[in-house]
Amino acid sequence: MTAMMDIAPVLPTTGTGPVVLVADDDEGVRDLVTFKLEMAGYRTLTAADGCTALTVAAEARPDLVVLDIAMPGMDGLSVCFRLHDDPATAEIPVIMLSGMASETDIELAYVSGAEEYLPKPVNTGELVRRVSWLLPRRP
Template structure:
């Protein structure tokens, strides 16, 4: 089932992470783990909603699924990095596809990190905490 409207940022004082995945279970798990680590979260179930939230909410980091109906994660990442207003937002790609070509495409589109699914949430939180302090 797809979300129709984006979810507003959850309360907290930490940096805001946008979690984008068409799989509600993955979205909920990643969101929960990030919140437990002290991050505020906002979620989207598709690429178009993600682009809207990126431009309006200016998250500190985006966790982005590659394979989604409509606009895929590679397109979202490329578009956000082509826009000077959002180009500096780091992206961690999540995907069930982990061939060398898939990983290369993610990095070419602008991703800073790439994690295969099923995602190791401990590793995801470590990479989020590593990327956010690097932001200017």
């Protein structure tokens, strides 16, 4: 069961693995990514827009954030930049997901502070590999 953002306080799914915040306005993508991460042993939080993602990250301090770029309220680039600009969340690694995959789009993701970039449709196996590279599971 994935934590919903309209419930306070923000709590990750049950388990003992690191916490990953998945922010995407597409519910299907969000559910698929969340499911694959949970199957790999990670706990998850979700957000459907950029403003919620920023709030959840500030409150819950996840171990990693997976961000869609095109989201309502605040785009993923702005969320990533603001996360890395705040000392409290600056060290949280970010993986960007986007249907926009031009060289400029990819460069903007890295300039905003993203550690990784994956095009949509997302290869969930590759996403889980990238998460594990950035966030090795703890015993």
